[in-house]
Amino acid sequence: MAERREAGVARAPVERVIELAGVSKVYDTGRVAVRALDDVDLRLEAGGYMAIMGPSGSGKSTLMHILGCLDTPTSGSYFLRGHEVSQYARKKLAQVRNREVGFVFQRFNLLPRLTAAENVELPLLYAGASAERRREVVADLLAKVGLSDRGHHRPNELSGGEVQRVAIARALANDPAIILADEPTGNLDSKSEEDLMQLLDSLNEKGKTLVVVTHEDSVARHAKRVITLHDGRVV
Amino acid sequence: MNFLTVFARAVASMRYNKTRSFLTALGIIIGVTTIIAIVALLKGLDRTIDQEFSSLGTKTIYVQKMELEIGLRRHRNFEEISKRPDLTVEDAAAISELATVRAAVPYIPRNLGTLTRGIYEADECILAGIGEGGDLTGNWIISRGRFITRYDQQHRNMVCVIGSYVADNLFGRGEEPLNQTLEVDGRRYVVVGVLEEKGGSFGHPQDNQIFIPVETHLKYYSLPEGRASVFRGMRIEVLPEEEVPVETAVADVEELLRLRHGLRYYEDNDFGLNTQESMLSSLNTIRSVLWLVMVGVAGISLLVGGIGIMNIMLVSVAERTREIGIRKAVGASDVDITVQFLSEAVALASVGGVVGIVLGLAAGAFVSAITPLQAAAPWWTVVLGVGFSAAVGIIFGIYPARKASGLNPIDAIRYE
Numbered sequence: 247m248a249e250r251r252e253a254g255v256a257r258a259p260v261e262r263v264i265e266l267a268g269v270s271k272v273y274d275t276g277r278v279a280v281r282a283l284d285d286v287d288l289r290l291e292a293g294g295y296m297a298i299m300g301p302s303g304s305g306k307s308t309l310m311h312i313l314g315c316l317d318t319p320t321s322g323s324y325f326l327r328g329h330e331v332s333q334y335a336r337k338k339l340a341q342v343r344n345r346e347v348g349f350v351f352q353r354f355n356l357l358p359r360l361t362a363a364e365n366v367e368l369p370l371l372y373a374g375a376s377a378e379r380r381r382e383v384v385a386d387l388l389a390k391v392g393l394s395d396r397g398h399h400r401p402n403e404l405s406g407g408e409v410q411r412v413a414i415a416r417a418l419a420n421d422p423a424i425i426l427a428d429e430p431t432g433n434l435d436s437k438s439e440e441d442l443m444q445l446l447d448s449l450n451e452k453g454k455t456l457v458v459v460t461h462e463d464s465v466a467r468h469a470k471r472v473i474t475l476h477d478g479r480v481v
Numbered sequence: 482m483n484f485l486t487v488f489a490r491a492v493a494s495m496r497y498n499k500t501r502s503f504l505t506a507l508g509i510i511i512g513v514t515t516i517i518a519i520v521a522l523l524k525g526l527d528r529t530i531d532q533e534f535s536s537l538g539t540k541t542i543y544v545q546k547m548e549l550e551i552g553l554r555r556h557r558n559f560e561e562i563s564k565r566p567d568l569t570v571e572d573a574a575a576i577s578e579l580a581t582v583r584a585a586v587p588y589i590p591r592n593l594g595t596l597t598r599g600i601y602e603a604d605e606c607i608l609a610g611i612g613e614g615g616d617l618t619g620n621w622i623i624s625r626g627r628f629i630t631r632y633d634q635q636h637r638n639m640v641c642v643i644g645s646y647v648a649d650n651l652f653g654r655g656e657e658p659l660n661q662t663l664e665v666d667g668r669r670y671v672v673v674g675v676l677e678e679k680g681g682s683f684g685h686p687q688d689n690q691i692f693i694p695v696e697t698h699l700k701y702y703s704l705p706e707g708r709a710s711v712f713r714g715m716r717i718e719v720l721p722e723e724e725v726p727v728e729t730a731v732a733d734v735e736e737l738l739r740l741r742h743g744l745r746y747y748e749d750n751d752f753g754l755n756t757q758e759s760m761l762s763s764l765n766t767i768r769s770v771l772w773l774v775m776v777g778v779a780g781i782s783l784l785v786g787g788i789g790i791m792n793i794m795l796v797s798v799a800e801r802t803r804e805i806g807i808r809k810a811v812g813a814s815d816v817d818i819t820v821q822f823l824s825e826a827v828a829l830a831s832v833g834g835v836v837g838i839v840l841g842l843a844a845g846a847f848v849s850a851i852t853p854l855q856a857a858a859p860w861w862t863v864v865l866g867v868g869f870s871a872a873v874g875i876i877f878g879i880y881p882a883r884k885a886s887g888l889n890p891i892d893a894i895r896y897e
Contacts, residue, residue, distance in 0.1 A: 311891050314810070316809075316810060316890045316891050316894070317890075317891050336814075336815060337814055337815065337816075340809065340812055340813065340814040340815070340817075341812065341814070343809070343810060343811065343812045344811065344812020344813075345812070349810045349811065351807075351810075351894065354803055354807075355807070356807075357804050357807060357808075358804075359493075359494065359497050359804075368808065368811050368812075368813075369811045369812050371486075372808075372811065372812040372813050372814070372817055373812065416811065419811075420812070
């Protein structure tokens with residue numbers, strides 16, 4: 247990972263983390279083909295902070311899934327840190343999700359059977375980190391999100407805001423290129439929402455590239471850049 | 482993730498739903514318990530049979546009117562068999578001349594019932610006519626005195642050699658039977674030998690015999706006729722020379738007797754050559770049937786147990802679709818997910834297997850404690866039990882695990 251960072255520094259003063267070129271996604275439901283994304287071009291530099299808005303059905307989630315390598319575009323190209331991941335096979339995509347992407351979902355973010363610490367540990371486990379390193383990183387991340395004392399609690403013993411903060415800690419585990427948050431404050435009261443957004447803001451200030459999908463202006467105004475989708479197009 | 486981590490996680494997942502895990506493993510538990518218990522019983526049976534056989538002479542060939550088979554008896558034509566020629570002392574003498582034969586001894590048993598001597602009595606005694614060398618062929622050890630000799634035979638001496646049961650019951654404590662007389666059927670025999678205790682064989686006592694020279698026996702008692710002659714007529718016990726394989730001696734004896742009986746090449750033997758091996762081979766037929774039954778029972782119960790595991794694993798995969806989605810989102814590969822669910826299935830089956838082994842061993846120990854059968858499962862059944870249950874876990878876990886790993890991460894995350 248250190249090697250990659252050096253290469254990034256050497257390549258350009260401002261790295262282009264995300265580059266979508268003519269990306270379309272068509273769902274063939276059998277009777278009709280639904281065009282969820284229609285020829286989307288998008289760029290995001292390292293350290294960027296972008297909010298994606300739009301009404302439901304506008305293609306927000308589809309875009310999010312493609313950005314997060316959970317799905318591949320029907321046509322067009324997606325470069326993540328300069329690599330064209332749109333052509334990757336399943337195994338390679340799993341690796342990219344593990345190393346380059348950190349997800350924060352709206353709900354049911356954490357595995358209910360595991361403790362907060364074990365949830366944060368998951369990406370490290372799949373990356374093959376040693377037990378010692380996992381312990382170190384998990385403690386470090388929980389401290390970073392202010393939950394050092396909650397590591398042994400299961401998700402049902404945590405508040406909604408705490409759950410989302412654990413999810414953020416997990417998203418940071420392998421020091422990914424981007425953090426993708428899908429309606430991260432959807433279930434929170436306004437106080438918790440503000441706390442969480444401040445946490446995300448602080449991450450961005452430290453140089454993390456963030457993409458937040460939301461339909462709330464109060465969330466979107468934290469971002470440096472807002473794009474709006476409508477019928478699968480950026481407007 | 483190393484093996485230990487994977488297994489620890491699988492066990493943790495199993496503990497998360499204890500009741501369900503127990504019920505799922507129950508099929509395997511019952512299957513493995515059955516296997517271990519049945520193997521223990523069959524081994525116990527084998528051991529008992531081997532002990533019975535070891536009290537017979539291991540190399541001795543029994544020449545009789547018919548072939549003996551233990552267990553699965555074919556339909557026998559006893560009319561034909563009872564008309565076969567009786568074996569004779571001359572046959573025995575001729576056989577003993579064979580180069581491959583060390584001793585060939587005629588033997589005729591006769592039931593005496595209860596025998597009394599003064600205040601003493603012994604039940605179910607047998608008066609047996611026997612020739613020189615009968616101690617060798619019958620695997621007898623002479624405690625005191627001597628065995629019947631050729632001289633005794635030729636002179637129809639009124640002498641006897643008695644088994645330990647007879648010695649113990651017809652003579653008082655501290656009384657030496659040697660050189661005393663024993664009255665049987667109104668005739669008096671001098672005791673010239675006492676045998677060491679041998680124990681029973683297949684439920685037949687052996688130490689209840691009074692051996693007298695075969696010629697003496699023939700002088701006073703006529704040979705049984707008809708059907709009785711098949712089982713209670715004269716037999717010849719043949720001991721091959723040392724270093725000579727039993728089969729070689731059997732072939733020689735067969736050739737000689739066919740010649741003496743004037744059989745043509747197309748005629749079947751009108752006598753039986755029974756060896757421990759030939760009796761064991763018919764016994765082995767029963768053993769293999771029992772083992773086959775066991776394999777069938779075990780196979781079916783493990784199959785049922787395996788289907789139970791597959792069923793629950795499929796339910797588990799459906800229930801945890803969201804979990805699979807999140808795991809994939811944070812970087813779990815298809816292999817990671819497959820390993821996770823497969824290891825859970827294997828853990829379920831293995832724990833079931835271990836519990837089954839413990840219960841099966843306990844069942845064997847219980848049987849040993851309350852019956853004479855020495856039921857004990859050999860060590861390899863433990864390996865077999867663990868191996869089989871783990872294999873069941875893999876075989877029946879692979880389909881649910883593949884199903885889990887094949888899930889599309891988006892569909893899995895959307896699932897609620």
